[in-house]
Amino acid sequence: MISEIVNKSMSSSSSQQHQFRYTQTPSKVLHLRNLPWECTDDELVHLCNPFGNIVNTKCNVGANRNQAFVEFADLNQAISMVSYYASSSDPAQVRGKTVYIQYSNRHEIVNNKSPGDIPGNVLLVTIEGVEAGDVSIDVIHLVFSAFGFVHKIATFEKTAGFQALIQYTDSDTAASARNALDGRSIPRYLLPEHVGSCHLRISYSAHRDLNIKFQSNRSRDYTNPMLPVNHTAIDGALQPVIGPDGKKKEPESNVLLASIENMQYAVTVDVLHTVFSSFGTVQKIAIFEKNGQTQALIQYPDVTTAAAAREALEGHCIYDGGYCKLHLTYSRHTDLNVKAFSDKSRDYTLPDLSLLATQVPPTGWQNPQSTPMYPVSSPAFQAQVPGGQMPSWDPNQQAFRPSYVPTPDNFPGQTYRGPPIPAYASAAMPAGASSPHAQRNPNVHNASSMGITQHGVPPNVNFQPSGPSPPVPGSSPHMQTNPMAGAAPQGHRPYYG
């Protein structure tokens, strides 16, 4: 007995713990633990209200969501509750669980509720890591119907990403869906193959009743089957097409979505422009991060060009050695809204005054099949694109780039490990000739010797558009013909697991 006490006092030698255990100064904020994880604010209020006015609560706190804080208007009210249960024979309970109450070590509940935490019958769901086209409204409906009747769904795209408003009958249903799905992932088999993980972030919407005008591919009202159908939205070019194999195919688009795997090297707007310009005029480029993976949207003037680029580049690596492997799909977008000139985006369609003075008139891409799809010699690859194609903005023409100052530091030293040889002429370069080790000498930074002062072309651009000739197997050690081939088995993860 005595030794126990001694041990305890010794083990709790830290002043923190000591204070915790013995000198809890009263606070009008109470800390409640051992709550059921389903505990609601209402239940907290119900429990604490008899002792005073509750001005704030914070529920479902902690890793197990089994703690809470309650703030009384007055310190004496908190004291009365603590002392009541300190001497009471029957303990405080929520849903039959004994709740342990003590003074919090803080004196107010701060930031109790962001708007999204105020319960309601409408959920705001952010689907991370996907584009709007990746998750159909039917999939969303399926997933969220598991918790109750879904009245309405409206989807939209915001800066936060692809979002959906899900309307349930009541906030209890909404809460159960939120509790079950927040942070979880939509099962892989319900998603297109190129989608990696896609986590749901769920908060409450302030909406009570969504105003759905049409049944369309972006909104549904399941309570009103008579609602007019927006056929253009449903049947339009954006509607997924079922391929001959019965699998969903994304509709073609003039905008490609590139997911870049194995991003060993920075992939800049310039690099992408270089790569994708081999197939036609690149109008706009936007680079962004989705779930830690770099993606880019590349806009061509027409679907045909985009299709040619996709066909040729799919599965290929920008850099030798399996680095920066491209996975291309069609985007839902048809016209990107990008900053004209930033490090993550470019709009090549805008007139550049400094360019117009000296610019060669742009010539449209004529026949991608009849000419080599990529320049044959590396240094001035940009200028040598056959067909007279001249982008309205040429990264190699420094004189025409008033606001663009190359910053070599953009390449972290440890990744910029070699001469920026845009070995774009894969045909002229035997597979394996460019061994990664030979090329990535950390001491070689002879960018300018290549005639390419633009920093955006990292080492050894050993790009191998297939075009007329098939890809060379084994040219990149890590290259898989089908990038998804190895991923399929583990793609099936347990439902919401």
Add this chain to the structure above:
DNA sequence: AGCACA
């Protein structure tokens, strides 16, 4: 059963 969160 043991202190949140931007």
